[in-house]
Amino acid sequence: MMLNLNFWPIDPLSFLMLVILLVLLPMVFLFSLAYVKRNYFRYFSVLFITFMAMLGVVLVKDFLALYVFLEIMIVGIYFLIIDNTKKESFPAGYKYILMMFIGGIFILVASLMLYNLTGTFNMAQIFSLVPALPSQALLPIFVLFTIGCLIEIGAVPFHVWLPDAHPVAPSPISALLSGVAIKVGAYGLIRLIITLQMNSVVFVWLGSVSMVFGVVVAMRQTNIKRLLAYSSISQMGYVLLGIGLGTGLGLGGALFHTINHAIFKMLLFLCMGAIIFSTREREINKLGGLAKKLPVTFVAFCFGALAISGIPPFNGFASKALISNAVAGNIYLKIALVLTAAGTFAAFLKLYFNVFLGRMPKTLKKIKPVPFLMRLPMVALALLSLLIGLFPHIVMARFIEPIVLLRFSYLYWQPGLLLETLMIVTLGSAIYYVGIKSGFSRLKGEDQAGFFSLDRLYCALAGLVQNFSYWLRHFLSRSLNVYLRWIFLTLVLLLALFWLQCN
C-alpha cells in the first residue's frame, strides 16, 4: 500500500489537461509578477508548489497519488487565498479548506475501497479489472468519489465555498481557482468515469440545476468577482451535464467546454483583477466609464464576455454547440441551455454597461494604468479564445477526439445554432432590461443569504458542532473530585460491560 508515482504513459486525457495547465499557469505567473507587491518569497514558493501539485494531479496514474497531489494543491491554494491577510479572507479560506478537505476524504475512502476490491491503486490495472467486478460493490465507491469531486468542482449542493473564496482571494488566485482548480475536480470525475466505466444520469440533473441556479444568482450580484464566481458554478453545470449524458458527443462537449471555460473565465478574472488593481474598487455601483481609461482591458473583457455567452466566433460557442447537439432530443434540457446562455449574456451586459460604459463616479479620479505584465496574459487569452472559436476542429481533432474515440468536427456552423444564438442575444437583452427595471438585477446592496440558502445550512451544521463543544467544555468541571469520580465510574462501566459479556 505504498505511494506509487508513475506518470507514464501520458494518455490523451492527461495530455489535454497538461496542455491546459501549461498554457494557463504561466498566465497566472505573469499576472502575479505585476500584482504581488510584498511577501514575494512566501507567495511565489506556495504558488509553485501549487502548480507542481496541479500538474501531479492530472499526470499521475495512481488514485492514491492523485489524492496526495490534490491535498497539496488544496493547502497551497488555501495559503494563497489568505495571502493578502485581510480580515474577510480568513472566513472564506476556512470554509474553502474545510470543504475541500471533506471532499478529499471522500476521494481517499473511495480510493481505499477500490484498493481493497482490486488490490491496486493503478488506474490502468483497475480499468482492466473492472468488468469482472460486481457493480453493487463498485456503486458506493463511485458515489463517494463523485461526491468528493463535486465538492472540488463546486457543483450545486456543494457550491458554498466558491462564491466566498473567489472575491477575497488575490486576483491571480481567483483566476487560478476558477480557471484551473475546479477543472482539476472535473478531471477527477472524468477520470473516474472512464476508469470505472460507470456513469449516472444524476449528473444531468445536478448540472442543469447548477446552470440555472448559478446564472440566476449571478445576475443579482453587485461584486464583480462574486458575479464571475456564480457564473463559474453555472458554466461547470454545462460540463456536468455533458458528462452525465453518457454519450461520446456529450463527453466531448464537456471536455471542450472545460478547456474553453478555463480560458475565458481566467481571462475574465484577470480583467476584473486589472480593474481592481487600477481602481481599488470591486462594487459595480462604484465603477463605471472605464472603457476609455483601460482600453485593452475593455477589449479583452468583450472577448471573454462574448465567449462565455456562446456568441460566434468565440470558443464558448463551439463547445456550447456540441453540448446543444448532444441534448438534441430533450426539450427541457434545451430550454435550460438557452435560458442559461441568455441569463449569462444578461449578467455580462450588466458588467459591460455599468463598469465599462456609463458615467465615471467622482470617487474614481485616480486610476492607475494597467502594467504590461498584466495586459500580456489578457491579450494572449483573448486571442486564444478567438482562435479556438475560429478553428475548433483543430483542437477537437488533436486533443478531444483521441479521448472519446469519435469524430465530430463537422457540427459547428449549422443554421439552427446560429438561430439559437440570435435567440440568446435577444432574450438576454430582454432579461437584462427587465432585470434592471424590476430591481432583480441589483446595482448595489448587500448580498444576504436567503432563508433557503444552503450556505446557512452548512454554517448551521458547523455551528452545531461548535455549540456542542462549548456545552461540553462548560459541562466538564475542572475539580479533582470530579476527576476521581470519572475514574471509578469508568471502572464500574468496564466491569458492567464484562458482566454483561459473562452472562
Add this chain to the structure above:
Amino acid sequence: MINAPILIIAIPLLSAFLIHLTKYTRFKRSAELVAILALLGSGLALFSTIGSVFLGEVIYYDLGSWPAPFGISLAIDPLSFFFAAMSLGIGLLIIIYSLGEYFYARRYYSLLLIALTGILGIILTRDLFNMYVFFEMLAVASYVLVTYKHKARTIVASFKYLIITEAAWVFFLLAIALLYVLCGSLNMDSIANIIPLIYHSNQQTIWLVFSIMMICFGIKCGMFPLHTWIPEVHSQAPTAVSSLLSGLILKVGLYAMLRTFYLFFGTTLMLEGSVSNIIILFGVVTVVFGACMALVQNELKRLLAYSSINQIGFILVGIGLGTELGLTGALFHIFNHAIIKVGLFFCAGIIISQVGFWEISRMKGVWHKMPAATFAFCLLSLAVIGIPPFNGFVSKMFIVEAALLAGNYWLLLPLFLGIILTAAYYFRVIQTFFSPQEFKRKEDFVPTPVGPFEHFSTFFLVGLCLLVGLFPQIVLNIIQPAVKVLLP
C-alpha cells in the same frame, strides 16, 4: 553487547547523580554536557544491539544473575528497541531545546535524566513489579519537573497530576497482586505462558485484571474519561516538560498497554470480539471528544494537549483493531505523534515566550514577528492533521484502511469527524497567526531572543516529519518486526 540492557538504564541513572557533582567544575554548561553525553552513551549501547535484535534474537539480561522466573530480567526485542530508540532521540532533542529556552539549573537536567531512566526501564523490563517501580520513578520525577517554575498554578496542576496518577498506580499494584496470586510469578514471559492454561477456570478474575489495567494505562495514555490530568498539566508545565509529557510519557502508557494486553491476553481475551470492541469504542470516543474540546480552547498549550488526546484516540483504535495493519498504523502513529507533538510544543514554547501570553485570540499577527516559528507550526499542524506528504497522513491512512479491512464501516464516521475537526482547530490557530496584526508592544510583551537551539530542534523535527512522510519505509522497517512481537 550482552550487557546492553543494563547499560541503557544505568548510564542515564548514574549520570543523573553525577550532574550534581559538576558544580565543582569550571565549565559553565557542564551539566548539560553530561546529560547529552549520558543519552548518547545510552543510545550507543542500544544501537550495539541493532544487528542481533533485527535478526530475531531477544537479548536478555538477568539482574544479579538470578535466572528468569525468580529474578528480574531485562530484555530487548524489536518492540522495546523501537520505543527505546524513540525515547532516547526525543529526550536528546528536548535537552537541546532546553539549552536555549530557559536557564535551567542542574536539578532540572538531573530530574530529566531520572524521568528518561524511568521511561527506558519501563520499556526494557520484563518484570511486572519492576515496571511498577520504574513507573513510580518516572512519575515522581515528572511531578517535580512540572512545578519547576514554582508558580501557584503549576503547583495546583502538579498536585492534580500526582493524585490522579497515584490512583492509577494503586490500581496497577492491585492488578499485579491479582496476577501474582493467579500465576505465582511476576515475570511477564511466564505470566504470558500460564494465563492461557488457567483462562477457562478463572475467566472473571482475568477480566477484572484486564479492566484494572485498562484503567491504569488509560490514565497514563489519556483515554477519554481518564484524560483529565493531561490538559491541566500540559498547559502549566514548562514547554520542554510539556513536550516530554506529550511526546514520551503518554507513549509509555501506550507501550505498557500494548505489551501487557497482547503478551498476556493476546491468545485469549483479545481474540474475543467484545474486548477489542471496547478498546475501539474508547478510542473513538477519545477521538471525537479530544477534537471537540480542542475546537473551543483558547490557550495554545491546552489546545495542543486536547489535540494529543484526539491523536491518542486514533492509536487506541489501531490497538483495538488488533490486525497487523492496525497495529502497524498504531505504532507508526505513536512515532509520528511523538515527533509532531514535540515539535508543536517547541513552536508553541517559542511563540509564547516571545509574546508573553498564551491566549490564541491575542496572537494575531504573530507571523510578522516570528516567521520561522509560525512556518514550522504550520507544517507540523499539516502533519498532525494528516495532509500528505507529511508523516501523519501515512499512519492515519493505515488505521483507516485497517478499519475498512476489518469491515468496521461505522468506524469511519467518527474517525473522519475527528480528522476534519483536527483540521478545523489547527486552521483556526493558523489563521489567527496570519491575521492582521493587533498586538502592540505593551508591558506584557516580553521579547526574549530565540536562540539557535530552539530553532534547530524544531526544524529538525519538521524535516524528520517530511522525510518520514516521503519515505515511510524507513520507520516501517523497524515497526514491522515490532508488530511481529505482538502478533506471533
